[in-house]
Amino acid sequence: MGRHSLPDEFPAEGTRVRPPVRRRTVAIATMLVLCVATGTALAAQGGLLGFSTSCSDSAVKLRLVASPDIAPAVRDVADRVRKDKITTDGQCMDITVTPRDSYKVADALSTTSADPDYQIWLPDSQLWVQRAEATGKSVPLAPAGNVAASPVTLAMVPSAAKALGWPKKTYSWAELAGATVQSDKIHLGAADPARSASGLLALSSISRSAGKGPQSETQVAAAAKVLSQRISDGDSQVLDTLARGDSGSEKGNPRRNQALVLSEQSAFAHNSAAGSAEHLELFYPKDGSPQLDYPYTLVNESGQTTDQSRAALRFMSLLGEDAGRRTIETYGFRTPDQPVRDSGVKTAGGLAPQPYAKEPPEPLSAQELQETLGMWTITVQSARLTTVVDASGSMATLVPGRGSQTRMDVTKASLLQALAQFTPEDEIGLWDFATRLDGDRDYRKRLDTVRLGDPAKGGGTQRDRLSAAISGLAPVPGGATGLYDTTLAAFKDAQATYVSGKFNAVVVLTDGVNEDEDGISRSGLIAKLKELSDVNRPVPLIMIAVGPDTDKAEVEQVAEATGGAGYQVSDPADIHAVLLKAVMAAASAKAS
The missing domain is CATH 3.40.190.10 (Periplasmic binding protein-like II)
Structure with a gap:
């Protein structure tokens, strides 16, 4: 408490009168009462005293x-x-x-x-x-800091964990996925990556762990396809699929899982409540466990x-x-900047030499996560895509920073990279377009939209034929961009050949704006697309404008008429990522 002075100062020396003792005592007592009362009020207001009647009115x-x-x-x-x-x-x-x-x-x-x-x-x-x-x-959202963390792991019933050498044997994410997918005794379950951060982080980690290249990406897509057969709607449902009993089996119910993608905290909560027969044991991948970061x-x-x-x-x-x-x-969480609690890990099912205290890997990038979601959407729903590629003369333009590669060269490479993400059940066709490419028509069907796994005449599969057809695309010298007539024709064809139970869409790639003045206008095209669109047979347009000569508003307006979306990228190499993002977004919109 600070110093308090009386209203009147003492008189000057020589004139000062000593007050009677009683009067002085009363004055001092009054001061103390006032000071105590004032201090009590301040303390109560500041919450320093516990006898305040209620905070509810002012809280x-x-x-x-x-x-x-x-x-x-x-x-x-x-x-x-x-x-x-x-x-x-x-x-x-x-x-x-x-x-x-x-x-x-x-x-x-x-x-x-x-x-x-x-x-x-x-x-x-x-x-x-x-x-x-x-x-x-x-x-507006403003993250202010992280209050907890929990690694994403692979949890197994004891019999399954023992079969894979737990806890002494360690695996990468790709190796764990392969071990569970290839086993007929270990069924792997997870929450839907579109609804679960644990599911998405694990699937993205598997993809990163497998590396790049068509073969690796095909393997990841195949693993995702197997996983999609045993998916739960969300995190709260995935534990309900766990096999019961120490043997990890349950007669008459092949849907039960012996392994689950699970956060350490979820395993902690399960093991804390479960009996010893249903205790989970955790694998922490040697290439690092991504973390839920709250x-x-x-x-x-x-x-x-x-x-x-x-x-x-x-x-x-x-x-x-x-x-x-x-x-x-x-509650089983880790807290930021604090040592890992061995007792908590043990309760969750972790045990050395599993690398449970290893620093988490570099966070997955937004692009990695987006590509995984796109791949997941394709894998789960099976896609039926008519791919329409601009073959106008401007596709022969060199791409800055890529040496002698043209827009068409980079576009083809990106399409082939995207193709590796699709499974044999997906159906992909190919068109190209430029003004008067086929007589008076601005478009040409290069390959029908059929299953990639179907056998092709002369050997091989539809995937092989499609890869060859993409590789054979070439710019048409002097050809202009006949965008509108081509888009309408492709949309009508996709509607006429619509397949129920699949995600049907038309993907249009263009490096310019419509240049066919003799064809349908933009307003006419939009009106016709709205007229033809059928909510019971949806075929969204995914339009990707590539390079500086395109008009983002143009592709957005046309695509939105069908419930689709338009995108613009500066580099044709980005087509792969944007295509997967677009498919994921359009499929999610269809599902909702």
Whole structure:
């Protein structure tokens, strides 16, 4: 407490009168009472004393939406904050914690700019924040730090783990996938990578581990195809598929899995509740376990009051303090910048020499994750794509920075790379176009849209024929870009040959704008596409504009008339990644 002076100072020396003892005592007592009262009021306001009747009327109220796995731990901390009347800037805090699947929150945020009814979002992975922001339509999101972590592992029942040499034998992600996919006794299950960060991180890690090249990518796609047969809707459902009993088998139910893609924390929670017969053992891949990183994210911070944003940051700091960390660790999570707790790992099913304490690998890039999602969508749904490639004279233009390679050369290489992602069940056809390519027509069908695994005349398969046809594409000297008539013709053909149960689409690649003035106009094309579109037989257009001579607005407007989307890339080498991204986005839109 600071110094307090009386209203009147003592009189000058020589004029000072000593007051009676009783009067002086009363004055001092009055001062003490006033000081104590003032200090008590300040202490009560600051939350330093525990006898305040209630904080509820003046508390800063916040809603926090959290991934269901971490929600109980965060709720425990919030309850302690409320019970102990811990304050922010002298005000109590009232934090309501609501569990909600991260993919559902990301999807909701990505489709609207309306302010949600919560101020804090705690998903299980940064990738959901990236997905929410990808459309540019979401409310502003501001990750403020990470409050927990959990490695993504491969969990197995004891009999399966023993068969693979656990814990002494270590595997890479690609080796683990191969060991489980090739075994008729170890069935591998996972949550849908489109809805689960664990599933997506694991599948992307398998892809990275397998390396580049057509053969590796085909193997990854094949593994994904097998995995797709044993997929669960989300993280909360995947444990329900686990085989019961120490033998890892369950008579009469071949759908049960002996191995699961699972976070360490999920295994911890399962083992803590399960009997010894259903204990899981964890493989930590030697090329590194990607981590769920739980980013504490402020939602539309500029729309929050000063009290709310400061309280949100204050609560995050409490999650990182000793008491908060202990609570989070009690639930089986790791906490940032803290040593790995061997006891927690052991409960989860980890054991040396499995490299459970190894630093996580470099985070997967947004492009790697997007390519994996595109591949996954193709694998799960089976695609039927009519691919239409610009063969106008401008495709002979050299690509800056690529020596003697032309736009057509780089486009063909990118298409062949994308082809490796498709399975034998997928159907792919090929057209090319330029003005008056085939008599008065601007387009030519090079190869019918049929299964890649179908045998071809003269030997080989449709995949072989398609690879040869792509390699044989060449620019037409003097040919202009007959984009609109070609797009309409390809769309009509895809509709006429529509196959139910597959993802049907038309992919158009162009390096320019429509130059056929004798054909249909843009407005006429858009009107006709809207007229022909059928919600029961959807055929979205995926239009990819390549290079500086294209018009992004043009391809967007035309594609959107069919429920598809238009994209623009500066380098033809990016076609591969954009194609997979576009297929994933269009298929997701169709599914919803």
